[in-house]
Amino acid sequence: MEGPDQLPPKGIRPPIIGPGHNFGTLTDRIAGIVLTKHTPVFWFAVVGLALMIFGMLNTAVAYLFARGTGIWGINIPVGWGFAIVNFVWWIGIGHAGTLISAILLLFKQTWRTSINRFAEAMTIFAVMQAGLFPLIHTGRPWLAVYWLFPYPNSMGVWPQFRSPLIWDVFAVSTYFTVSFLFWGIGLIPDFASLRDSAKSLAVRRIYGLFAMGWRGSARHWNRYETAYMLLAGLATPLVLSVHSVVSLDFAVSVVPGWHTTFFPPYFVAGAIYSGFAMVLLLAIPFRYLYGMQDFITLRHLQNAAKVMLATGMIVAYAYGLEMFMGWYSHDKYELAMVHNRLHGPYAPYYFMLIVCNILIPQSLWLNKVRSTPWMLFIVACVVNAGMWLERFVIVVMSLQRDFLPSSWGMYWFTKWDVMILVGTMGFFTLLFFLFIRFMPAISISEMRMLLPQAKVKE
Amino acid sequence: MRETPIYGLMAEFDNPTDLVHAAKAAYDAGYRKMDTYTPYPLEEAAEAVGAHHNRVPLITLVGAMLGMIGGYSLEYWVSAVNYPINVGGKPFHSWPAFIPVTFECAVLGASLAAVIGMLALNGLPQPYHPVFNVPAFARASRDHFFLCIEAQDPKFRMDDTRRFLLTFHPEDVAEVPH
Numbered sequence: 001m002e003g004p005d006q007l008p009p010k011g012i013r014p015p016i017i018g019p020g021h022n023f024g025t026l027t028d029r030i031a032g033i034v035l036t037k038h039t040p041v042f043w044f045a046v047v048g049l050a051l052m053i054f055g056m057l058n059t060a061v062a063y064l065f066a067r068g069t070g071i072w073g074i075n076i077p078v079g080w081g082f083a084i085v086n087f088v089w090w091i092g093i094g095h096a097g098t099l100i101s102a103i104l105l106l107f108k109q110t111w112r113t114s115i116n117r118f119a120e121a122m123t124i125f126a127v128m129q130a131g132l133f134p135l136i137h138t139g140r141p142w143l144a145v146y147w148l149f150p151y152p153n154s155m156g157v158w159p160q161f162r163s164p165l166i167w168d169v170f171a172v173s174t175y176f177t178v179s180f181l182f183w184g185i186g187l188i189p190d191f192a193s194l195r196d197s198a199k200s201l202a203v204r205r206i207y208g209l210f211a212m213g214w215r216g217s218a219r220h221w222n223r224y225e226t227a228y229m230l231l232a233g234l235a236t237p238l239v240l241s242v243h244s245v246v247s248l249d250f251a252v253s254v255v256p257g258w259h260t261t262f263f264p265p266y267f268v269a270g271a272i273y274s275g276f277a278m279v280l281l282l283a284i285p286f287r288y289l290y291g292m293q294d295f296i297t298l299r300h301l302q303n304a305a306k307v308m309l310a311t312g313m314i315v316a317y318a319y320g321l322e323m324f325m326g327w328y329s330h331d332k333y334e335l336a337m338v339h340n341r342l343h344g345p346y347a348p349y350y351f352m353l354i355v356c357n358i359l360i361p362q363s364l365w366l367n368k369v370r371s372t373p374w375m376l377f378i379v380a381c382v383v384n385a386g387m388w389l390e391r392f393v394i395v396v397m398s399l400q401r402d403f404l405p406s407s408w409g410m411y412w413f414t415k416w417d418v419m420i421l422v423g424t425m426g427f428f429t430l431l432f433f434l435f436i437r438f439m440p441a442i443s444i445s446e447m448r449m450l451l452p453q454a455k456v457k458e
Numbered sequence: 459m460r461e462t463p464i465y466g467l468m469a470e471f472d473n474p475t476d477l478v479h480a481a482k483a484a485y486d487a488g489y490r491k492m493d494t495y496t497p498y499p500l501e502e503a504a505e506a507v508g509a510h511h512n513r514v515p516l517i518t519l520v521g522a523m524l525g526m527i528g529g530y531s532l533e534y535w536v537s538a539v540n541y542p543i544n545v546g547g548k549p550f551h552s553w554p555a556f557i558p559v560t561f562e563c564a565v566l567g568a569s570l571a572a573v574i575g576m577l578a579l580n581g582l583p584q585p586y587h588p589v590f591n592v593p594a595f596a597r598a599s600r601d602h603f604f605l606c607i608e609a610q611d612p613k614f615r616m617d618d619t620r621r622f623l624l625t626f627h628p629e630d631v632a633e634v635p636h
């Protein structure tokens with residue numbers, strides 16, 4: 001096992017990959033997590049806890065289906081409560097995976113290689129949590145099929161294609177599918193490595209099945225690389241479109257606080273912000289627990305922190321712009337919205353959001369914070385909480401006080417709301433730990449390309 | 459298919475430079491039915507065996523067009539033909555509102571075509587291939603680099619080809635049984 005992180009001398013950046021590795025040691029270390037006979041104790045502890053929380057989610061959802069959405073805190077005027085807040089939060093978290101795997105690939109940022117696999121897995125699992133909410137918030141998901149998807153049903157009704165809500169269905173389902181494909185084809189050569197390294201016949205058969213007979217042929221690699229680059233090119237506009245479309249769910253309406261044109265870039269920046277926070281939240285314990293400091297080095301943590309700092313500043317600018325637009329529009333409803341943010345009944349949420357998303361992340365300017373994993377871990381937790389608060393502020397504060405004071409109201413979430421939110425965190429953790437145990441969490445074939453001996457000498 | 463008793467001769471190298479050198483020389487010597495097997499994508503190896511272009515981009519383009527046309531036609535048919543509803547006086551064929559879904563469908567079609575096309579052109583999933591009969595081939599997904607000249611190549615002669623491959627100082631030259 002590696003020792004604790006050591007900062008290199010001033011002026012020298014930490015390496016992307018620890019010294020002294022060759023193709024063999026690299027394969028053994030990463031494949032070892034999967035092929036070991038000794039599953040670590042902490043894995044059972046985490047999975048056990050996550051299973052219990054997942055059970056709580058199932059209970060809450062079963063009760064929801066039995067009783068309807070009345071068990072939640074939603075009411076008139078706040079018809080969009082936790083379900084939409086959680087949906088936007090999870091889908092935002094899912095954005096970093098594709099950003100890392102696609103956009104950073106196109107920009108030839110080689111440091112992305114060791115974190116792209118589990119960031120993609122994080123994306124898929126986060127989008128699964130997000131997708132849960134539009135389904136269950138209908139209260140009758142077996143009917144939701146014809147509300148959400150255009151299929152020829154016996155009633156002869158179709159979804160309304162002029163509504164951003166149906167755009168959202170297409171954007172999120174496409175995003176899930178493309179992320180899954182990206183992740184899936186990245187895994188094929190690594191499954192082949194597992195197949196060829198496994199000792200037991202049963203394990204070899206199982207990974208052999210998923211490897212589909214991959215043999216590393218030059219012609220195969222040639223087409224594979226083409227397909228991979230094409231997917232990256234396709235995923236890049238896609239990832240920007242998804243949260244833009246999510247933001248249009250709000251911006252296309254006339255509700256004060258939502259009806260602004262800067263929502264799409266604001267939402268995309270926030271999504272990447274929270275996504276990178278989640279990457280750090282997962283990467284820091286992962287590299288520590290599995291001794292992966294050689295592959296996920298301080299360089300990766302520092303770079304992720306810098307991306308967070310940059311997107312966090314965009315988000316801070318957007319908060320300022322929200323205030324400015326309220327004043328500049330001179331629209332009394334928009335002005336009332338600004339006033340409500342600062343002085344209304346939910347003002348504590350707004351100020352907590354400012355502390356979590358703007359003030360505390362300023363510590364990332366310090367190299368000391370960027371290079372100390374436990375400090376980064378705390379900042380990442382704070383940012384994820386802050387991003388959840390942001391969505392709460394956007395959804396609830398605009399709905400509770402719109403145009404007519406006679407229709408104003410308050411929103412109080414119930415224990416069922418909380419159980420489902422916490423439940424999805426358990427479900428996410430469960431999926432993520434199963435992934436770490438049974439699939440290579442770092443791309444083995446791409447990591448090999450980073451070694452100096454991988455180059456052909458003239 | 460079984461005109462020859464073996465599939466080919468496989469040379470094993472422990473570094474990419476020797477492999478590419480051998481593959482280039484084999485191509486120059488007139489061998490065409492050959493392939494390299496490497497643990498990670500090696501552009502030089504693909505060029506050496508003559509794999510420059512592939513049809514994945516074309517298939518992807520076709521997928522994108524089909525997705526785009528399919529998505530837009532669905533929206534048009536649903537909103538203007540089969541189920542026209544007047545929403546705030548907007549035209550039934552309100553094309554600007556149809557663009558997001560058209561875009562998503564194009565990306566979906568292109569991505570599915572890229573992945574399925576890549577797998578189909580590669581002939582995967584493939585349950586059996588002769589190269590796996592060589593015990594050392596397990597290292598092709600780990601740290602070794604292989605060049606296989608296939609017996610079906612018209613220039614292939616068991617002894618000559620073996621001698622030719624041995625000139626590049628491989629770790630080993632193995633016969634690949636069917």
